[in-house]
Amino acid sequence: MAEQEEQTITELDAPVPGRSRTGRAVDLARLLHHECTNLLQLYKEKETFLLDHTPDGGRIVSLSPDSEEPSTEEKVQLLHSALRQCLGLLHCIILKEEEEWGELEGDYESMRKNVRLRLEHLLRTTKDLAETEGKTLEVTPDHQCTEETDGAGGAFGFKMWTYRVLLELIHWADHAAQTLHVLHTEREGADEI
Numbered sequence: 001m002a003e004q005e006e007q008t009i010t011e012l013d014a015p016v017p018g019r020s021r022t023g024r025a026v027d028l029a030r031l032l033h034h035e036c037t038n039l040l041q042l043y044k045e046k047e048t049f050l051l052d053h054t055p056d057g058g059r060i061v062s063l064s065p066d067s068e069e070p071s072t073e074e075k076v077q078l079l080h081s082a083l084r085q086c087l088g089l090l091h092c093i094i095l096k097e098e099e100e101w102g103e104l105e106g107d108y109e110s111m112r113k114n115v116r117l118r119l120e121h122l123l124r125t126t127k128d129l130a131e132t133e134g135k136t137l138e139v140t141p142d143h144q145c146t147e148e149t150d151g152a153g154g155a156f157g158f159k160m161w162t163y164r165v166l167l168e169l170i171h172w173a174d175h176a177a178q179t180l181h182v183l184h185t186e187r188e189g190a191d192e193i
Contacts (some may be wrong), residue, residue, distance in 0.1 A: 021080075022184035025125045031181050032118045033173035041168040042108040047159055055164040070143060072183050076130040079179050080137050083126060086172050087119050088141035089165045094143060096158060098186040121133065122176060129183065179186050 019027070044050050063078045070078065094112065103109075120139070127137040 004106050014104035020188050021125075021129065022187050025122070025129060026177060026180045026184050028122050028125055029173060029176035030120055030165070032115070033170065034178055035111060035118055036166065036169040036173045039108070039111045040163075042111055043163065043166055046106075046108050047163075050159065050163055053160065053163075055160050055167065057164060059171070060089065060164060060168045068106060073130055073132070075179050076126055076183055077137065078178055080123065080126040080130055082159060082172050083176065084112070084121060084138060084141060086165075086169050087116070087123060088145075089168065090116055090119065091141045093162050093165055097162075098160075100155075112141060119169075119173075125175070126180075128185070129180075132172055180186050 061082050063082055065074065065078055067074070090112075094116065097104075123139045125137055131137045
């Protein structure tokens with residue numbers, strides 16, 4: 001299993017011939033968005049009662065820029081921060097689910113691992129694109145797993161929180177694709193990729 005994960009990481013890191021770094025970043029973000037959407041669908045199929053429920057609450061991850069009109073590079077830095085928080089939330093879900101049910105195998109669990117690996121890869125990519133001399137970016141998960149995951153809402157509360165996190169992943173993956181597309185357009189002068 002670890003060999004398969006290592007192979008996936010290697011495949012993810014392999015550059016696509018003829019593509020710029022920003023173009024590959026956009027492709028990666030779009031793929032992550034697609035996989036996050038699939039992950040939510042698999043979760044709904046696994047937890048069928050969720051078809052009748054919509055999670056309450058606004059954004060879990062929110063950012064406030066330092067300036068009113070941040071540059072595209074500053075937007076990518078903010079995006080990187082949001083993706084770190086999303087990775088932290090995903091790590092919390094994985095820890096809690098494995099604690100509750102053990103390590104399971106199935107489409108949902110496989111896709112969850114793919115999303116985690118893809119999100120980690122996108123974090124490394126945005127770090128490379130946005131890091132400057134005065135700004136060092138981290139790629140470790142940014143969350144302590146102490147809030148909603150503590151089980152205060154019971155099993156149902158945790159499942160609804162998981163649903164919210166999956167929606168958050170979809171939102172930020174889409175935001176990543178849009179922001180990185182703007183960066184790509186500015187750096188490469190290409191309208192469509």
